[in-house]
Amino acid sequence: xxxxxxxxxxxxxxxxxxxxxxRERARSVVRSDRVRAEEIRLRVGRPMSVLLPExxxxxxxxxxxxxxxxxxxxxxxxxxxHSSGQWLKDGFxxxxxGCRVGLCGSVYSSGGExxxxxxxxxxxxxxxxxxxxxxxxxxxxxxxxxxxASTLIVAPPGAGKTTLLRExxxxxxxxxxxxxxxxxxLCDERGELAAMRGGVAGLxxxxxxxVLDGCxxxxxxxxxxxxxxxxxxxxxxxxxxxxxxxxxxxxxCGVSLLATAHAGGLSDLLSRPLYRDVAGxxxxxxxxxxxxxxxxxxxxxxxxx
Amino acid sequence: MIRLLGAAxxxxxxxxxxxxxxxxxxxxxxxxxxxxxxxxLMESEICSRMTPMREVLDxxxxxxxxxxxxxxxxATEGMSxxxxxxxxxxxxxxxxxxxxxxxxxxxxxxLTELGLCLGRYDVREQAEAIGRLRRRLELILRRAExxxxxxxxxxxxxGIASGIFAVIILL
Numbered sequence: 001x002x003x004x005x006x007x008x009x010x011x012x013x014x015x016x017x018x019x020x021x022x023r024e025r026a027r028s029v030v031r032s033d034r035v036r037a038e039e040i041r042l043r044v045g046r047p048m049s050v051l052l053p054e055x056x057x058x059x060x061x062x063x064x065x066x067x068x069x070x071x072x073x074x075x076x077x078x079x080x081x082h083s084s085g086q087w088l089k090d091g092f093x094x095x096x097x098g099c100r101v102g103l104c105g106s107v108y109s110s111g112g113e114x115x116x117x118x119x120x121x122x123x124x125x126x127x128x129x130x131x132x133x134x135x136x137x138x139x140x141x142x143x144x145x146x147x148x149a150s151t152l153i154v155a156p157p158g159a160g161k162t163t164l165l166r167e168x169x170x171x172x173x174x175x176x177x178x179x180x181x182x183x184x185x186l187c188d189e190r191g192e193l194a195a196m197r198g199g200v201a202g203l204x205x206x207x208x209x210x211v212l213d214g215c216x217x218x219x220x221x222x223x224x225x226x227x228x229x230x231x232x233x234x235x236x237x238x239x240x241x242x243x244x245x246x247x248x249x250x251x252x253c254g255v256s257l258l259a260t261a262h263a264g265g266l267s268d269l270l271s272r273p274l275y276r277d278v279a280g281x282x283x284x285x286x287x288x289x290x291x292x293x294x295x296x297x298x299x300x301x302x303x304x305x
Numbered sequence: 306m307i308r309l310l311g312a313a314x315x316x317x318x319x320x321x322x323x324x325x326x327x328x329x330x331x332x333x334x335x336x337x338x339x340x341x342x343x344x345x346l347m348e349s350e351i352c353s354r355m356t357p358m359r360e361v362l363d364x365x366x367x368x369x370x371x372x373x374x375x376x377x378x379x380a381t382e383g384m385s386x387x388x389x390x391x392x393x394x395x396x397x398x399x400x401x402x403x404x405x406x407x408x409x410x411x412x413x414x415x416l417t418e419l420g421l422c423l424g425r426y427d428v429r430e431q432a433e434a435i436g437r438l439r440r441r442l443e444l445i446l447r448r449a450e451x452x453x454x455x456x457x458x459x460x461x462x463x464g465i466a467s468g469i470f471a472v473i474i475l476l
């Protein structure tokens with residue numbers, strides 16, 4: 001199976017999350033666009049669209065209704081909102097195959113915390129992507145004296161942080177002729193990185209990777225440290241002080257780190273209070289930019305500062 | 306001799322009808338008990354283990370009391386249509402298709418209404434809906450038990466008595 005076939009298969013998998021009446025419309029997308037599709041987007045009162053690297057492609061046809069979004073949530077949760085409770089409160093539902101349904105609408109809250117959605121107004125089905133080879137250029141630079149230097153991937157949403165992280169994990173955890181593989185503990189809170197199903201990773205994350213999925217990152221990092229003796233801990237999207245605390249703790253235990261963070265760039269990241277300690281924790285910083293549909297990856301060595 | 310045989314057949318037939326009436330009353334009690342036990346299991350799975358609905362239904366179609374398994378089996382089979390129709394429709398069809406339960410309209414309606422809440426709301430709300438239905442079914446069960454205790458002998462007596470009466474008339 002070629003990489004293109006694999007992407008088409010992932011797109012078709014994402015289409016299965018749509019209500020029946022919208023599936024045919026989504027299946028009418030031409031193969032070249034299916035291969036490049038990053039998200040399927042639904043907004044109440046507007047036709048469905050597909051997000052391509054160069055922008056959104058409207059599919060036309062009937063406008064999406066609120067009922068369609070309710071059905072989408074029902075399909076994505078397997079009619080089991082209770083099983084996706086915490087995720088749903090955070091506005092997303094992890095699905096099979098590494099897809100993620102992000103939701104928007106009217107929320108209701110209690111005690112200052114979001115407890116659920118009253119109604120949905122839009123949704124985006126993010127399609128998990130595997131881009132073999134995208135880390136080739138930067139991979140050798142991530143090692144220092146044969147050991148992986150802790151690396152932070154910084155990029156704005158949708159630029160491809162998760163895809164790059166997955167590829168890095170796959171390469172690092174796979175033995176090659178030039179170097180042995182490293183044991184990677186992958187903390188996959190949203191189930192997007194490895195797409196675990198019945199104990200088997202749906203996306204290739206390397207031979208020596210142990211995946212802890214569905215677990216909050218901060219807790220997961222500590223669990224991996226205690227139980228799996230990792231050489232590297234990888235996690236997506238550092239977003240809270242708890243995540244930063246866990247990262248600091250792991251670093252002090254002598255484990256290398258691979259993580260991602262949302263930011264327009266490194267200076268943008270360091271201007272935020274949460275990430276002030278980042279410079280002392282990570283040795284390398286990788287930025288990802290999306291310019292006119294082309295992904296540009298830059299490695300900045302010798303400290304994230 | 307033929308008359309005697311005929312009389313035995315008539316009494317046997319009406320007696321069987323009486324016995325079927327008794328069995329039907331007992332069965333109704335068993336079905337209601339089965340539904341209550343299944344709802345308890347369902348509540349535990351949803352509230353304690355956050356088990357996805359498909360797995361809950363699959364588990365109940367194998368381990369619920371035998372007399373109510375058909376309902377959960379139909380619902381499990383119906384889950385493949387999720388997306389074409391809502392879970393409520395799947396559940397409603399499963400209840401409507403479970404003729405073997407011989408539910409009365411009010412009971413079927415109560416059970417169908419549960420589908421509006423199952424898998425749709427958070428744990429607390431689902432637990433409340435299941436608990437509410439269980440309490441209603443427990444009330445119905447108590448009435449069904451009283452009905453069984455009261456009417457079983459009546460069914461048996463009238464079954465045989467009507468046979469004897471018919472024989473007397475015919476002879």
